[in-house]
Amino acid sequence: MASKSLKPPKQPPKNPKKQWSLNDFEIGKPLGKGKFGRVYLAREVKSGFIVALKVIFKEQIEKYRLHHQLKREMEIQTSLRHPNVLRLYGWFHDEERIYLILEYAHGGELYRELRKTGRLSEKQAAIYIASLTQALAYCHEKHVIHRDIKPENLLLDHEGRLKIADFGWSVQSRSKRHTMCGTLDYLAPEMVENKAHDYAVDNWTLGILCYEFLYGVPPFEAERQTDTFRRIMKVDLSFPSTPDVSAEAKDLISQLLVKDSSKRLSLQKIMEHPWVIKNVTSHDTII
């Protein structure tokens, strides 16, 4: 019957100036709940294009005085075009809500995948690290530092391709973390100390993620935040004897988790690292 639902178009409707409204979408199942609202599966009525619609309550944005930040970050994400960066196609609002029209990531959160399997194979971990590295290189070229890369902010599309999502809550969630007991696990030493920081904070986080992909837990995890803080500051890094992780992977992690941010491995050097070369072939879908 409706071929529209069986074969959704691959391209979003091309009309950048269009004023969207809720009437343009059929709303489907809820996909998840975030800090400021819910995300729904939705279909653009005219084209049949499937998207994820993020609904944010204005009241929340006003309460936390995030209006300017949200607007700025929406502009950043709209301008980014990379296969490993989740697209933000557009936005609209009504009296009470702001709606973000996002690329739909059918595979959901990488976090869930990781929790389900416990840890990833070296090959899968290397493919994700290479995808992330390329996406971050693109962002850094555009002078965008993500600052909040963590498994919850990484989504997977229908082919398992990694997508960086949630641009821009970085600054906000960073400051919130100090007051609201969030996780420090992914933050570079210069960030937990509230010092000036640059793009190298994302390189640090790649080291944390690489460790977590392979061991199932982040390297500086501790019962209490103060202990995590102390371990990050000391770079108290150790590699347990199980699971068995290759020497190359450990070498890459050790070269990223370096306190002096200017000495961390560059994104280009990550792509040239033997562990990445060994595990990621041209047949793998990195991008």
Ligand code: AMP
């Ligand atoms: P967020 O408000 O961005 O934290 O999103 C809440 C949850 O909704 C996430 O944890 C995902 O499970 C889901 N979600 C968010 N964005 C998307 C998307 N573009 N595609 C699929 N699921 C999503």
